[in-house]
Amino acid sequence: MMFVPLCSHHFTYLSSHVYVHTAQLIGYADPAANQNLGDQLLWAGSNKLFQRFGKRAAVHCGGSQSKNLVSSCLEKKDELVKVLGDGKGMIYFNPGGNWGDLYRHVQTSRFDVWKFANENSIKFVSGPQSIFYSGKGKSAMRDIDFINQMSGKDLLTFRQHDSFEYAQTNYGNATIVKESPDMAFMLGPQVEHDKTRVDVFLLVRQDGESKMQEHFENYDQVCKAVISKGYTCAIGDWKDTQMDRVKDFDKHSDEETDHAYYSDIGVQLAISTISIGELIVTDRLHGAILGFLMGKTVIYIDN
DSSP: BBBBBOOOHHHHHHHHHHHTTTTTTEEEEEEOOOSSSHHHHOOOOOOOOHHHTTTOEEEEEBBBTTTTSSSTTTTTHHHHHHHTTTTTEEEEEEOOEEEEEHHHHHHHHHHHHHHHHHHHHHHHEEEEEEEESSSSSSHHHHHHHHHHHHHOOOOOEEHHHHHHHHHHHHTTTSSSEEEEOOOGGGGEEEEEESSSOOOEEOOOOOSSSTTTOOOTHHHHHHHHHHHHOOOOOEOOOGGGOOOOHHHGGGGGGGGGGTTHHHHHHHHHHHHHHHHEEEEEEEEOOOHHHHHHTTEEEEEEOOO
């Protein structure tokens, strides 16, 4: 697996060609209000990109990842058309690793928003993605057929080189396809919150993307081996460090400008998690990226 290196010209292309600095207004679709702090790093990183060019999301609308944080894009379609229609703005769909059929509900939500944008002459941008199709169904062909029906003036970005090559081959004749770094890099250097608690921290997935779903006891063996050498060790995941932010968010939800509050808290929780260890061993991409941004030593286990 090869992820795109962080190069300034990639972000320059993304921001300029995607109308971030030429669009008057931006609509943010499907911000990730879930237990995966990595998705909120992407949300926060996207906001940093907008800020770099003096922009912010003027309107937010929900999808499959937004839960009850904000009304769905289809429920807010009249507002979206009023604010972004007639060339006034663009819709930006939250980045991630959910293009394909592993998280089909997200792909369906993305395409629903894209279709709506296309029907109302609003530019559509999909934030940097990774592609995965299981090969067990017809999802890949259905997606190609769908994209061929779009206007051809929208932008799809991909953070993983093989995903970009797949997209370029299968979608490149129908719309604009570009390679871009993972949006979490836009957060820039970060400082740990607390004094390191253990020498080695294993931040490991406990979901469908883990190759170790049925063998988590192996991580226990790793920590035992580390401890036997005289070092300290701990095991955890993003969700082990979280609190109920939706309830806390209620007092902030009246103003569109405050929607970033949720992702900002997510970034701080993620930094606190990475702060636990001196050496970070992780199969979470954004655990590795954030560890790098915090100056940690990181061992990344490719899923």
